[in-house]
């Protein structure tokens with residue numbers, strides 16, 4: 001079993017991660033992690049934090065001479081904002097002291113964990129909720145998941161994503177982008193999908209849509225508002241048999257949905273063409289089973305199931321789509337109530353993104369990679385990476 005834990009607050013000194021259960025011998029460098037951390041900062045419409053942080057991971061344990069050693073892998077990411085903000089802003093996350101001179105946050109922002117979190121933990125200052133509920137945590141998540149992703153890559157499994165919609169700008173329907181994604185996948189697997197998307201500053205696979213989305217973000221920003229959107233994650237090279245139908249918590253589709261919804265602000269998940277499945281007759285929805293061109297393996301004539309049937313991967317590309325709600329921190333004030341006085345008040349603006357859909361798509365890639373790596377190690381796992389490789393190769397040969 002692999003698992004990871006993250007710790008750290010948005011304006012704390014650092015984020016910490018521990019990845020446990022990776023087999024020994026997986027090649028791993030800091031670049032494997034930093035490359036994906038840099039991709040998380042991509043996207044027109046990000047706020048000031050993107051200009052402050054330059055995430056570089058420190059690997060503190062579990063890796064020797066560029067390979068995992070089977071021990072827990074400890075990771076650290078410094079928060080540049082912790083130091084940058086100090087000159088004109090007190091250290092809101094000081095570990096000691098009385099907090100004297102630090103103004104409490106008492107205006108909960110609708111759409112954030114602020115009010116429910118403060119009520120749950122009994123805080124009269126919302127700051128601790130803001131700090132841990134913040135999506136800054138996703139930086140460490142991407143770092144931890146990139147460890148698993150490095151292993152997948154060495155096994156020929158790639159995960160990529162692209163943005164489908166930002167606000168009202170997006171592809172008209174699934175069919176419109178599927179041909180392009182199919183071409184990219186045939187050229188270079190899911191890696192080609194994310195590399196092509198990274199060329200666009202909103203991670204969209206179409207230049208006209210990119211331009212329109214950038215305009216839409218500019219107009220929205222000028223109006224003091226914010227945007228959500230949607231994205232698609234594709235995984236290629238995934239073997240048949242990851243996940244299981246035998247018990248609810250082993251289903252791969254359920255585990256992927258949980259992973260996406262665990263990301264801050266994600267509100268809906270679709271596996272394959274799941275949403276249109278509700279209005280399509282069965283004869284036009286279910287993917288026909290056919291022989292591959294060599295006549296060696298059974299495959300599917302289409303992939304509306306998104307590579308998963310009965311909670312088990314079926315060898316087709318895995319397709320997972322996610323929907324992100326609009327960013328809840330707006331220049332335009334929303335209605336709230338001051339929890340210290342009970343008075344109705346407008347919300348106050350703090351530094352924020354106008355939209356984070358491009359960033360969220362890269363976080364979604366990372367979490368999908370983690371789920372696939374976990375399911376893969378359940379099926380082929382061993383103490384060493386060599387054992388994993390051998391078991392996978394043996395299975396592929398049969």
Ligand SMILES: Cc1cc2nc3c(=O)[nH]c(=O)nc-3n(C[C@H](O)[C@H](O)[C@H](O)COP(=O)(O)O)c2cc1C
Nearest residue numbers: 111112135264265266327328329352353356359360
């Ligand atoms: C990568 C990323 C960046 C985000 N940046 C911001 C931001 O700058 N400002 C903000 O208010 N919310 C931001 N969010 C969204 C909030 O974290 C999210 O809406 C909030 O946690 C509440 O969502 P929930 O109800 O799903 O937990 C971001 C989310 C992600 C995934």
